[in-house]
Amino acid sequence: MSTPADPSSLPPLAYGVASASYQIEGAVAEDGRGVSIWDTFSAEPGRVRGGDDGTLACDSYHRLDDDVALVRGLGVDAYRFSIAWPRVVPEGRGRVEPRGLDYYERLVDALLEADLEPVATLYHWDLPQPLEDAGGWPVRATAEAFADYAAVVHDRLGDRVTSWATHNEPWCAAYLGYAAGVHAPGRREGEAGHRAAHHLLLGHALVRQALPDAHLGIVLNLAPVWAESRDAADIADGVDAIRNRVWLDPIVDGAYDDGLLRVAPVLADPELVRPGDLESMRGSIDWLGINYYTPIRPAVPDGRGEPHPEQGAYPGAPELDLVVREPRTDIGWEIEPRGLEELLVDTHLRTGVPLVITENGAAMADADVVDGVVDDRDRIDYLDGHLAAVERARAAGADVRGYFAWTLMDNFEWAEGYAKTFGLVHVDRSSQMLTRTPKASYTWFADRVTPERGRGRAAGLLRP
Ligand code: PNW
Numbered sequence: 001m002s003t004p005a006d007p008s009s010l011p012p013l014a015y016g017v018a019s020a021s022y023q024i025e026g027a028v029a030e031d032g033r034g035v036s037i038w039d040t041f042s043a044e045p046g047r048v049r050g051g052d053d054g055t056l057a058c059d060s061y062h063r064l065d066d067d068v069a070l071v072r073g074l075g076v077d078a079y080r081f082s083i084a085w086p087r088v089v090p091e092g093r094g095r096v097e098p099r100g101l102d103y104y105e106r107l108v109d110a111l112l113e114a115d116l117e118p119v120a121t122l123y124h125w126d127l128p129q130p131l132e133d134a135g136g137w138p139v140r141a142t143a144e145a146f147a148d149y150a151a152v153v154h155d156r157l158g159d160r161v162t163s164w165a166t167h168n169e170p171w172c173a174a175y176l177g178y179a180a181g182v183h184a185p186g187r188r189e190g191e192a193g194h195r196a197a198h199h200l201l202l203g204h205a206l207v208r209q210a211l212p213d214a215h216l217g218i219v220l221n222l223a224p225v226w227a228e229s230r231d232a233a234d235i236a237d238g239v240d241a242i243r244n245r246v247w248l249d250p251i252v253d254g255a256y257d258d259g260l261l262r263v264a265p266v267l268a269d270p271e272l273v274r275p276g277d278l279e280s281m282r283g284s285i286d287w288l289g290i291n292y293y294t295p296i297r298p299a300v301p302d303g304r305g306e307p308h309p310e311q312g313a314y315p316g317a318p319e320l321d322l323v324v325r326e327p328r329t330d331i332g333w334e335i336e337p338r339g340l341e342e343l344l345v346d347t348h349l350r351t352g353v354p355l356v357i358t359e360n361g362a363a364m365a366d367a368d369v370v371d372g373v374v375d376d377r378d379r380i381d382y383l384d385g386h387l388a389a390v391e392r393a394r395a396a397g398a399d400v401r402g403y404f405a406w407t408l409m410d411n412f413e414w415a416e417g418y419a420k421t422f423g424l425v426h427v428d429r430s431s432q433m434l435t436r437t438p439k440a441s442y443t444w445f446a447d448r449v450t451p452e453r454g455r456g457r458a459a460g461l462l463r464p
Pocket of ligand 1: 023168169359406
């Protein structure tokens with residue numbers, strides 16, 4: 001356990017916006033890019049709403065300069081993006097594709113030119129398909145391939161990218177991908193979820209060993225877990241184990257705890273968890289990214305309904321129901337900024353490392369563009385409420401250094417396709433031009449961050 005930070009000695013909060021390669025780039029067959037599990041998954045009928053896929057996405061691969069200009073126009077300090085593994089190492093291991101590296105080098109240089117700090121995520125879910133064909137994250141060799149890929153990227157960009165994240169939301173990659181089957185690769189094998197979790201953590205730890213001097217973090221979608229009733233305490237513990245503790249405990253303590261092992265006994269299997277694995281995870285981060293959208297409220301199922309659709313994402317946990325209170329966003333997630341405040345304070349005490357909110361935002365059913373303006377007042381309210389929660393958490397001694405809004409522009413929202421939009425910038429999918437139009441929230445965010453502009457970078461917020 002760490003102690004509260006002195007609020008008066010915290011540097012000013014840095015601001016940014018975030019994105020991810022498969023959600024924005026398009027150009028899936030260009031410059032030697034290999035196939036990823038999201039290409040495969042979204043091509044299977046019934047997997048993604050409306051049959052959407054990332055083939056075109058926002059075509060950011062070809063509009064790098066336009067999109068950097070949009071980030072710059074916000075007046076933020078930093079841009080968080082992810083690097084597509086199959087662009088850099090098309091088969092997942094072995095041969096490197098220099099044109100893939102060239103693209104990210106152009107992006108990083110454009111960001112630096114615009115006085116924006118590049119924050120790079122190495123894995124935001126686009127696993128090279130050949131690695132999935134060889135077993136995917138449930139197989140140990142995938143973690144080893146990940147570390148090799150990371151070293152290749154760092155070799156080219158390590159002199160300019162100052163903050164790195166290994167994984168984005170490994171809970172989604174492991175449990176939505178291999179246990180619930182609602183994300184790529186769409187497998188529904190509970191135990192494979194736990195195996196994937198261990199190897200994602202191992203991959204992270206191997207990157208740490210390969211890049212001892214990098215300013216390295218991991219991005220977790222931690223969530224406060226609030227039991228709806230006293231008798232849901234057990235269920236809530238199982239959910240907390242798989243959503244939060246399976247990631248934090250190895251990184252902070254180098255261990256899986258007993259409550260987790262009860263729901264995931266395979267994590268005690270010495271064939272899976274080899275000597276030295278957990279030790280290599282302990283203390284492996286310089287900073288921690290937190291993606292926060294909503295709290296989780298487990299309840300005891302009333303026995304009448306079907307199993308809860310998210311049950312599959314918590315394999316081994318007792319049968320659960322999840323209560324979603326009002327108000328909600330367009331994607332059905334409860335809006336509760338106090339969840340973020342509590343999470344930041346608790347996670348600071350738990351980890352003691354600098355925290356960065358690497359994603360926070362809302363899917364809202366935006367009105368159409370009228371006279372060039374999308375009036376997304378409800379998104380503004382969401383962001384405003386959560387930024388206030390960040391300030392309260394900092395005042396309470398949580399060492400929070402940065403806040404990234406999700407997301408720069410409307411993009412491919414995974415299983416929801418293009419139907420659910422989180423962007424500060426509207427993308428007109430009906431026009432061939434994919435015209436970008438800043439929404440009211442874009443202007444609002446720019447105004448909100450302006451007074452702080454420059455102070456963040458001067459203080460070297462995200463930098464080591
Ligand atoms: C995160 N769920 O995804 C990702 O990091 C982003 O790429 C994504 O666009 C954003 O949050 C908004 O969804 C998630 O079903 C997707 O629990 C789905 C879930 C959680 C996070």
